[in-house]
Amino acid sequence: MPTLDITGKTAVYGILAHPTDHVRAPQVFNAAYEAAGIDAVLVPLDVTPENLATVVEALKVTRNFHGLTVTVPHKVAMADLCDELAPGGERVGSVNAIRFTEDGRMLGDNFDGKGYVTGMRKAGFDFAGKKVLQLGAGGAGMSIAFSVAEAGAAEIVLANRTVAKAEALGQRVQAAFPGTSVSGVAADADPAGYDVVINTTSLGLHDGDALPVDVDRLSAGTAVSEIIMTPVHTELLKRAEAKGHPIYFGKPMLDEQIKLIGAFMGCPLPD
Numbered sequence: 311m312p313t314l315d316i317t318g319k320t321a322v323y324g325i326l327a328h329p330t331d332h333v334r335a336p337q338v339f340n341a342a343y344e345a346a347g348i349d350a351v352l353v354p355l356d357v358t359p360e361n362l363a364t365v366v367e368a369l370k371v372t373r374n375f376h377g378l379t380v381t382v383p384h385k386v387a388m389a390d391l392c393d394e395l396a397p398g399g400e401r402v403g404s405v406n407a408i409r410f411t412e413d414g415r416m417l418g419d420n421f422d423g424k425g426y427v428t429g430m431r432k433a434g435f436d437f438a439g440k441k442v443l444q445l446g447a448g449g450a451g452m453s454i455a456f457s458v459a460e461a462g463a464a465e466i467v468l469a470n471r472t473v474a475k476a477e478a479l480g481q482r483v484q485a486a487f488p489g490t491s492v493s494g495v496a497a498d499a500d501p502a503g504y505d506v507v508i509n510t511t512s513l514g515l516h517d518g519d520a521l522p523v524d525v526d527r528l529s530a531g532t533a534v535s536e537i538i539m540t541p542v543h544t545e546l547l548k549r550a551e552a553k554g555h556p557i558y559f560g561k562p563m564l565d566e567q568i569k570l571i572g573a574f575m576g577c578p579l580p581d
């Protein structure tokens with residue numbers, strides 16, 4: 311158990327989810343607050359969708375409650391409830407971080423993509439000028455596609471089981487970043503000829519999942535990047551590593567997001 315010394319002056323933050331059994335933010339943030347000597351606490355808030363607006367209205371006027379991280383199933387609904395969205399939340403239409411201002415307004419942003427790109431940069435991968443194959447066009451994939459374009463990728467091909475989602479996302483990213491060539495294709499498109507392949511699908515989370523891409527069809531030297539954190543070494547990363555591809559793990563995305571979300575909520579954590 312955390313040994314936080316909570317007093318009447320402690321700043322309170324929350325993670326909004328339903329259910330909350332599996333959320334890890336309280337442990338992660340509270341350990342960081344404690345290590346940094348920050349007088350703050352983050353608590354789990356299990357709120358059903360039908361009560362979301364009521365709870366949020368109450369939190370907005372709770373004077374010692376300053377911000378939220380947001381996860382399943384509330385990311386899209388919370389974007390609609392915000393008074394203002396930062397560009398990262400606006401373009402994706404979902405938020406995973408909220409800050410309450412002193413005058414009772416609610417600001418939102420989405421750090422999935424920024425966390426991913428920052429993690430990759432710190433691991434030594436720069437997207438500028440790169441040809442990128444992104445597998446998946448779901449919630450996280452959407453945010454990542456925008457941020458990879460923003461980081462200066464030359465070309466992004468979005469490959470998804472539901473091709474219409476890849477095409478629609480491709481058009482939106484293309485419109486926002488005309489300097490990047492963006493397209494949406496079916497999941498079985500040829501994966502040869504890219505600098506990096508990013509897996510944003512959920513394939514790899516569970517034992518026995520199919521591989522999201524045929525590793526034997528990748529060009530030599532293509533980097534392979536995951537956003538799945540558990541297992542650390544997904545089957546995709548194992549196979550890619552065995553074939554000599556540079557591999558990038560999923561956890562840095564979360565580590566960077568925690569820092570970005572902490573700063574956005576108004577409680578920056580040390581680097």
Ligand code: ATR
Binds near residue numbers: 447449471472512513
């Ligand atoms: P998240 O918020 O984690 O991104 P999501 O929005 O449900 O989760 O997105 C999951 C992604 O994994 C989607 O791209 C999904 O493809 P569809 O858009 O076709 O649903 C992909 N995905 C999930 N299960 C899959 C499977 N069995 N085969 C191929 N792709 C799969």
